[in-house]
Amino acid sequence: MALLFNNPVYGLIQNRLGLLRPEFVVLWSLHLGGPSTLTDVFRASGFPKNTLSRAANKVHRLGLISREGDAEDQRRITLHLTDRGREAVSSVMEPMLAHERRMLDCLSPAERLTLSDILAKLVAASGDWPQSLDEGDGAPPPEPMKQDRRAAGATTLTQKGTP
Numbered sequence: 001m002a003l004l005f006n007n008p009v010y011g012l013i014q015n016r017l018g019l020l021r022p023e024f025v026v027l028w029s030l031h032l033g034g035p036s037t038l039t040d041v042f043r044a045s046g047f048p049k050n051t052l053s054r055a056a057n058k059v060h061r062l063g064l065i066s067r068e069g070d071a072e073d074q075r076r077i078t079l080h081l082t083d084r085g086r087e088a089v090s091s092v093m094e095p096m097l098a099h100e101r102r103m104l105d106c107l108s109p110a111e112r113l114t115l116s117d118i119l120a121k122l123v124a125a126s127g128d129w130p131q132s133l134d135e136g137d138g139a140p141p142p143e144p145m146k147q148d149r150r151a152a153g154a155t156t157l158t159q160k161g162t163p
Contacts, residue, residue: 005103009096017088022047022055027064030081031089035068037078043127064088 010021017024022045029041038056042049056079059065064085070076081089104112 005099008099009092012095013092016092019059019088020055022051023059026052026055026059026079027081027085027089030065030079030085035078035080037076041079046126059085 006021010024013019013021013024019027025045025047026041029044030036033040033044038049038052041047041056042052045052047055056065060067062084063082066080066082068078068080070078104115107115
């Protein structure tokens with residue numbers, strides 16, 4: 001479902017603004033949440049910090065965001081949307097919202113509210129989710145996969161030792 005929304009939206013953004021997804025994510029996060037640090041954007045988006053750092057550098061070079069240092073903590077830099085950044089977000093807002101409305105047209109108003117409530121709960125809980133499924137889940141690692149060529153020439157993946 002996410003790809004059915006994201007692929008057309010980020011295609012539009014790349015065509016209109018020349019921005020890749022992480023670059024627009026920086027703008028969108030600042031649009032939604034106001035001035036923020038890159039760490040805030042990272043926490044909200046789930047993108048790797050190095051990817052967002054490169055993205056923030058690019059949108060800064062393009063004049064879409066500004067940076068403001070913290071007088072008390074020299075390491076802390078707050079990102080702000082510039083007027084040009086706000087115009088960029090505004091230029092794609094209507095097609096994004098129209099696409100979202102098209103996708104939600106099949107739901108009643110009550111179903112949309114329920115979906116919104118469920119998604120809000122998932123977003124709130126997502127901070128507790130592991131970044132990797134191999135992080136201390138206590139399960140032994142699976143056997144490595146191998147290719148098994150069947151008589152018909154089809155290729156399937158099986159675990160070692162299984163037919």
